Amino acid sequence: MPDAKLQSVLSSLSQQASELNALPSTWPVPxxxxxxxxxxxxxxxLPPPVMQSAVAALERQYLYPQDDNISLREAAAKAYGLCRDQVIAGNGSSELLGLIYKAFLSPGDAVAMVSPGFSFNRKLATLQGAQFLEVPLSEAYPLPTKQLLFGPAKDAKFILVANPNNPTGTFVPVADIEGLVAQSNRLIVLDEAYVDFAPDNALRLVDRYSNLLVLRTFSKSYAAAGIRVGFGFGHPEIIGRLRNLQNVFNMNVIGHAVGISILSHRVAxxxxxxxxxxxxxxxxxxxxxxxxxxxxxxxxxxxxxxxxxxxxxxxxxxxxxxxxxxxxxxxxxxxxxxxxxxxxxxxxxxxxxxxxxxxxxxxxx
Ligand SMILES: Cc1ncc(COP(=O)(O)O)c(C=O)c1O
Structure with a gap:
């Protein structure tokens, strides 16, 4: 029998939310x-001192975590040679990706990603009612700069590049990334989730280009996927706007403690x-x-x-x-x-x- 109440509630979903089906309840248990x-x-x-910091953080379980992740952001700024206002911290870089989509896209806008890329981005675009433009990479052009700048992606509100890329694992020289950032006036989101396994990184460009936002995560190279720690590095004006969109107390005390400890034990x-x-x-x-x-x-x-x-x-x-x-x-x-x-x-x-x-x-x- 059709459930009239349920139909009435579902009819109130936003257009974007109604495009995504309910997740099946039969999701297989791994x-x-x-x-x-x-x-x-x-x-x-985790290295032993990092593990100890997680256990010690559990003793502060009754307190809300520090608001705006200030100590973690300060520690990341110090570790990476930036200032606190250039750093946002989140529950993994996927939370930060979500904020970027929210901040920059209205229904009908477009976003461009080098493809094949991290497919979660497709879902984030759908949630904003945005068009998701996939610009194919090729062996000859692992960074299709011309297409990103002048092709169908020329009106995209921002451009996503992962370096190294997922799922290909390919890496483009930082000079090529800089070429794209320098030639564009749009935001370039450079996802460096895997960069600690690569020969170079683009963090040094953050001070030079206000249209570059670099994302990092501790899920891959720092073995902390389950703790959820990620960072964004960019211009204080952009970072401040993204922080303003974040949930209060978005991270937890364990994430803060582990993040800070990893930052001071990177050699481990x-x-x-x-x-x-x-x-x-x-x-x-x-x-x-x-x-x-x-x-x-x-x-x-x-x-x-x-x-x-x-x-x-x-x-x-x-x-x-x-x-x-x-x-x-x-x-x-x-x-x-x-x-x-x-x-x-x-x-x-x-x-x-x-x-x-x-x-x-x-x-x-
Ligand atoms: C390219 C890329 N970016 C971001 C993420 C999200 O990582 P996390 O949310 O764990 O920081 C992943 C995860 O697989 C990824 O492959």
Whole structure:
């Protein structure tokens, strides 16, 4: 029987909200025995002093966290050579992306992203009723500057570039990013979620260009995805407006404590980053020997084109049967690819053993 009350309530949804279906209640619970290589997490423990700061923060559980994340922003400013007003902190960089969409887009506006890119951006654009323009990168043009500046994206309110890019792992020289920022009067949002695995970063440009906003996260290179710590660095006028849109007490006391502690223990992660880069190389070579074509990556994951005959989703399902989770991107023009995060050596051995097993058995039948 149709529920008249429910229909009446649903009819009051904004146009943007009604374009997104209700999430299914049958969302599968992840199997704890699986090797999780699908979200670009960093599966190592926090360094002991960082862990201690998290435990100590729990003793302040009865207090609201500091408003406007002042100490965390100050610590980040000091660590990265900026001033506090150039820093915004959030529950991961995804919260900050959401604020940027809210601040800069009205229904009917457009936003442009280098594509394939981080697909969450598509949803954020839908929520604002905005048009999402995807400007394809190519091997020859990993940063399609001309198209971003003069093509259909020329009227986009802001331009999103991730460097290194997700899901490709490709990295463009900072000089190319600077060229785009210098030639544009629009906001360039440079998402550096994976930059600690790359040879360079663009933070030094923040003082030079008021139209550049750099995003960072502690989810990938600092093994804190579950704690939710992210930063935005930019001109104080833009940062101040974004802070003004934030929820009160947006972060929690553990996020503050862990964020501040990570900032003063960044050297403790050097071995972690060395491991990920060397494991990335080892897995890339091994996958190539198994018939995959692997894109050179500067992030903590590899995008690999699967051997001909089956597509990426088939490999994803076959690996899942062997309790290995990887990502596939059938909606992003990457039907023949899988993306695998780089984890511990035993995790990567398990992944390679499963790929080899699939090649030996499933592909033969
Ligand atoms: C390019 C990119 N940006 C941002 C994020 C969001 O990261 P977080 O919200 O955990 O900081 C991700 C997560 O996968 C990502 O790949």
């Amino acid at each position: 199997d704890a025995r699986c090797v999780k290589l699908d979200r670009n997490e960093n599966p190592f423990a 992660y050097e071995e972690n980053h060395r491991h990920i880069k060397s494991e990335r190389q080892r897995v890339s070579v091994a996958l190539s020997q198994l018939g995959f074509s692997v894109t050179t990556s500067h992030a903590n994951f590899l995008l690999a084109q699967v051997p001909s005959g089956k597509d990426g989703t088939w490999w994803q399902v076959s690996l899942k049967r062997r309790k290995i989770l990887v990502a596939a991107f059938p909606e992003d023009g990457l039907e023949n690819c899988i993306r695998v995060s780089i984890g511990t050596r035993p995790q990567m051995d398990a992944f390679l053993a499963a790929v080899s097993d699939i090649s030996d058995y499933d592909l033969q039948t």
